[in-house]
Amino acid sequence: MINKIKDQSQDFPGECSLFALDLHNGQELYFNQDAVLNIASTYKLLSLICAYQKADSGDLDLSKVVTIEQKDHKPGSGILHELAHDLVITIRDLLRLMIIMSDNAAAIYLYRMLGGNSINAVAANLGLKNTAFHPPKDGNKAWASSTARELVLLMRSIICNEAASTTSCEEMRSILSRQFYMDQIGRFLPIYPYASDLGLTPRVTLRCKGGFGIGVRCDVGSVEFIDNAPLLIAVICNFKQNDPTKYGLLQEPASILNATMARMTIDAMRPGLIDLPYIPYHVGKRE
Numbered sequence: 001m002i003n004k005i006k007d008q009s010q011d012f013p014g015e016c017s018l019f020a021l022d023l024h025n026g027q028e029l030y031f032n033q034d035a036v037l038n039i040a041s042t043y044k045l046l047s048l049i050c051a052y053q054k055a056d057s058g059d060l061d062l063s064k065v066v067t068i069e070q071k072d073h074k075p076g077s078g079i080l081h082e083l084a085h086d087l088v089i090t091i092r093d094l095l096r097l098m099i100i101m102s103d104n105a106a107a108i109y110l111y112r113m114l115g116g117n118s119i120n121a122v123a124a125n126l127g128l129k130n131t132a133f134h135p136p137k138d139g140n141k142a143w144a145s146s147t148a149r150e151l152v153l154l155m156r157s158i159i160c161n162e163a164a165s166t167t168s169c170e171e172m173r174s175i176l177s178r179q180f181y182m183d184q185i186g187r188f189l190p191i192y193p194y195a196s197d198l199g200l201t202p203r204v205t206l207r208c209k210g211g212f213g214i215g216v217r218c219d220v221g222s223v224e225f226i227d228n229a230p231l232l233i234a235v236i237c238n239f240k241q242n243d244p245t246k247y248g249l250l251q252e253p254a255s256i257l258n259a260t261m262a263r264m265t266i267d268a269m270r271p272g273l274i275d276l277p278y279i280p281y282h283v284g285k286r287e
Helices: 002-007 040-056 091-100 104-114 116-125 148-159 166-176 248-269
Strands: 014-022 028-031 065-068 087-090 132-134 143-146 204-213 216-225 231-239
Touching: 002 028, 002 248, 014 148, 014 248, 028 248, 040 091, 040 104, 040 116, 040 132, 040 143, 040 148, 040 166, 040 204, 040 216, 065 104, 087 091, 091 104, 091 166, 104 116, 116 132, 143 148, 148 166, 148 204, 148 216, 148 231, 166 204, 166 216, 216 248, 231 248
Parallel strands: none
Antiparallel strands: 014 028, 014 231, 065 087, 132 143, 204 216, 216 231
């Protein structure tokens, strides 16, 4: 099966990787799983864990109110830069916006507050040697790195109550289940994120955090079926795209490729649980 999944990426003009872990029996499925690649906003998981660790130790009050000033507004994903200046908001809500909407303004504010060393220490303490946020240096833009394997291990620390206290991990899992961006791992899954709001039991729950940017598509998530242990999956595509005016030419295909690799992985490791039809990347791609 892994060869069929890998074949989907053979003619993609970039580097792809996948790692999946079944928490029921420890089964793994992977290719190029240890390649160090750009993960874009997926690094925000480190900031999320860091904040809850500090809350557990009493060093941070998540209910503290802060003010988002004009200088804090950052372009890109999120909503804070669209709102009024001097917005008053709690740290807990900044964390929610950073994950659910991948809000860049929230992420940068939290990065300054938590400190880059503390954020990267989360990965180091979990033994993740290739996972880090790299701040701007020598004229280069900030970026973040990891591997598909390490992203799964990072997600596992939240799912298995290893990243922080049980209460904090429960809250982080709840936040991850409200993810707005479902165009990668969640694209070909029967996801209804508002099921619990209506008192319904969802067929599939996805807790995930993705990342996207020029030359990057990345996602890591916990796919959870009723009466089944979580299935953890990370997919990454990196590719060259030097012309920002052609941003969408590879972004959407990369997203569909990640979605295809994730769905094929789920069908292989949880056969028969999803009957939602889909068009795989290699079949549906345009020449």
